[in-house]
Amino acid sequence: MxxxxxxxxxxxxxxxxxxxxxxxxxxxxxxxxxxxxxxxxxxxxxxxxxxxxxxxxxxxxxxxxxxxxxxxxxxxxxxxxxxxxxxxxxxxxxxxxxxxxxxxxxxxxxxxxxxxxxxxxxxxxxxxxxxxxxxxxxxxxxxxxxxxxxxxxxxxxxxxxxxxxxxxxxxxxxxxTWTDPKIPDGWRGVDLELGVSLGREAGLQRQRDMIATVRGAATDSARFVALPESALGFWTPTVERVWTGALRDGAATVIAGAALLDAGGYDNVLVAIDRKGGRILYRERMPVPGSMWQPWRSWFGESGGTRADFFTNPVVAVGASRAAPLICYEQLIVWPVLQSMLHDPDFVVAVGNGWWTKGTSIVAIQRAATTAWAKLFAKPLVIAFNT
Known part of the structure; x- marks a missing residue:
C-alpha cells in the first residue's frame, strides 16, 4: 500500500x-x-x-x-x-x-x-x-x-x-559554446532602478531626469536608446513637446514605454521620439491579465483597464530596420514572439517595469526567456528594465 x-x-x-x-x-x-x-x-x-x-x-x-x-x-x-x-x-x-x-x-x-x-x-x-x-x-x-x-x-x-x-x-x-545575443548596431538599452516611482511620478523634473539619462546613453555609435516600460508615464502633447525640444539638437531616437489614456481605458505602448516629434510605435498585444487587462469591465458597462491588441503590430519600423517589440508580460508567453518571428524582424526589443517583482526571480525569468527566443532565431536583442 x-x-x-x-x-x-x-x-x-x-x-x-x-x-x-x-x-x-x-x-x-x-x-x-x-x-x-x-x-x-x-x-x-x-x-x-x-x-x-x-x-x-x-x-x-x-x-x-x-x-x-x-x-x-x-x-x-x-x-x-x-x-x-x-x-x-x-x-x-x-x-x-x-x-x-x-x-x-x-x-x-x-x-x-x-x-x-x-x-x-x-x-x-x-x-x-x-x-x-x-x-x-x-x-x-x-x-x-x-x-x-x-x-x-x-x-x-x-x-x-x-x-x-x-x-x-x-x-x-x-x-x-554559448554566447549571449548581440546588441543591434546603433542601439543601447538603459536599465533603471527607480522602483515604484517609474510611471507614477509625472512631473517635469522626472522628464528632465530621463532626458539626462538618454543624453548620457546616446553617443555617435548609439543613436537609438531604449527606455523601460512606463518610463514616460502618460503620453500627452506636453510630454511630447518636452522631449522633442530636448532632442532637437541631436540625432538620437528614443524608444520608451508610456501609457496612452482615453475615456475607455488605456493602451500600454512604446513611443518613438526624435527631433521631428513623437509617434506611437507599438501597442502591447497582451497586458498582464487581471492587474492590467480586465475585459470583464466592459461586460458590466464599466471603463478602465488596459486594452489587448492581441495580433496587431507584431513588428514595427524603427529607422531603416524592423523590430519585434515585447513588453513585460509578453516575454513570459509563447505566441507574441512567434507571431513576430513569422515576419522575420531584424532584432528584438524587450522592455519591462519589474519593480513589483523585488525578491522574486520573475525579471530574471523574463530576461532568460527573451534571450532564449532571440538566440533560437539568431536575432540581436535590446533589453531595458526598471527594477
Missing part, C-alpha cells in the same frame, strides 16, 4: 523541483523544464497527472503571490488566489489531454503544447517547456522549434530515455 502512494508523491516532488530549477532565471537551466513532460507521461492516473502539472506550474510561477502583494500593497492572500487561478488553464489542459494509451500520448501531448501556446489558454501559458528551444538549438530558427516540439513529443513515449540523452547532448554542446 505504501508503494502505491510513494510513486505519485515522488512524481509530484520531482515536478516541483523541475519547476523551481528550470524557471530559476538562469538561462542555461531552462532545459530542466523538459523533465515535466517525462513526469507527466509516467503518471499512472489522470489525477496524478493533474497534481504533477499543478506542482510544476505553481513552482515555476512561485514569485507571483509575493509580486501581486507588492503591486497592490496588500497581504499575500490576493496573490495566492491569483496564483491558483492562473494555474487552472495549464492544469486543465494537461489533465484533459493526459492518456494511459502510449500510442496516442505523443499526439495528445503535442496538442497540449499547441493549446498552451496560443489564446485563449496561452494567455497564461507561462513556463512553457518549448522556451528551452533557444538553449538547445541556438540559431536553428523554425527548424530548431520543430526539433524541440518533436523532442517534447518524444519525451512522452517509451523511448524517452534515448530522447533525453540526445537532447542532453545538444544542451551540453550549447552550454559549452
Amino acid at each position: 505504501c508503494r502505491d502512494y510513494l510513486r505519485p508523491v515522488l512524481l509530484i516532488f520531482a515536478s516541483i523541483a523541475v519547476g523551481v530549477v528550470g524557471w530559476s532565471g538562469y538561462m542555461l537551466l531552462l532545459p530542466v523544464a523538459l523533465g515535466f513532460p517525462v513526469l507527466w507521461s509516467i503518471a499512472q492516473t489522470r489525477s496524478v497527472a493533474a497534481l504533477v502539472s499543478a506542482g510544476y506550474f505553481l513552482a515555476a510561477s512561485r514569485g507571483l503571490p509575493q509580486g501581486v502583494a507588492a503591486f497592490y500593497s496588500s497581504d499575500i492572500w490576493p496573490g495566492l488566489l491569483l496564483w491558483l487561478c492562473a494555474s487552472l488553464s495549464f492544469v486543465t489542459v494537461h489533465t484533459v489531454f493526459w492518456t494511459i494509451n502510449a500510442r496516442t500520448r505523443p499526439f495528445r501531448y503535442f496538442l497540449a503544447v499547441v493549446v498552451m501556446s496560443i489564446p485563449p489558454f496561452g494567455i497564461t501559458g507561462w513556463a512553457h517547456p518549448v522556451t528551452a528551444a533557444g538553449v538547445l538549438f541556438p540559431g536553428w530558427g523554425w527548424w530548431g522549434l520543430g526539433l524541440m516540439t518533436a523532442g517534447l513529443a518524444g519525451l512522452v513515449t517509451r523511448i524517452w530515455p534515448a530522447v533525453a540523452i540526445a537532447l542532453t547532448g545538444f544542451w551540453l554542446w550549447s552550454a559549452a
Whole structure:
C-alpha cells in the first residue's frame, strides 16, 4: 500500500523541483523544464497527472503571490488566489489531454503544447517547456522549434530515455559554446532602478531626469536608446513637446514605454521620439491579465483597464530596420514572439517595469526567456528594465 502512494508523491516532488530549477532565471537551466513532460507521461492516473502539472506550474510561477502583494500593497492572500487561478488553464489542459494509451500520448501531448501556446489558454501559458528551444538549438530558427516540439513529443513515449540523452547532448554542446545575443548596431538599452516611482511620478523634473539619462546613453555609435516600460508615464502633447525640444539638437531616437489614456481605458505602448516629434510605435498585444487587462469591465458597462491588441503590430519600423517589440508580460508567453518571428524582424526589443517583482526571480525569468527566443532565431536583442 505504501508503494502505491510513494510513486505519485515522488512524481509530484520531482515536478516541483523541475519547476523551481528550470524557471530559476538562469538561462542555461531552462532545459530542466523538459523533465515535466517525462513526469507527466509516467503518471499512472489522470489525477496524478493533474497534481504533477499543478506542482510544476505553481513552482515555476512561485514569485507571483509575493509580486501581486507588492503591486497592490496588500497581504499575500490576493496573490495566492491569483496564483491558483492562473494555474487552472495549464492544469486543465494537461489533465484533459493526459492518456494511459502510449500510442496516442505523443499526439495528445503535442496538442497540449499547441493549446498552451496560443489564446485563449496561452494567455497564461507561462513556463512553457518549448522556451528551452533557444538553449538547445541556438540559431536553428523554425527548424530548431520543430526539433524541440518533436523532442517534447518524444519525451512522452517509451523511448524517452534515448530522447533525453540526445537532447542532453545538444544542451551540453550549447552550454559549452554559448554566447549571449548581440546588441543591434546603433542601439543601447538603459536599465533603471527607480522602483515604484517609474510611471507614477509625472512631473517635469522626472522628464528632465530621463532626458539626462538618454543624453548620457546616446553617443555617435548609439543613436537609438531604449527606455523601460512606463518610463514616460502618460503620453500627452506636453510630454511630447518636452522631449522633442530636448532632442532637437541631436540625432538620437528614443524608444520608451508610456501609457496612452482615453475615456475607455488605456493602451500600454512604446513611443518613438526624435527631433521631428513623437509617434506611437507599438501597442502591447497582451497586458498582464487581471492587474492590467480586465475585459470583464466592459461586460458590466464599466471603463478602465488596459486594452489587448492581441495580433496587431507584431513588428514595427524603427529607422531603416524592423523590430519585434515585447513588453513585460509578453516575454513570459509563447505566441507574441512567434507571431513576430513569422515576419522575420531584424532584432528584438524587450522592455519591462519589474519593480513589483523585488525578491522574486520573475525579471530574471523574463530576461532568460527573451534571450532564449532571440538566440533560437539568431536575432540581436535590446533589453531595458526598471527594477
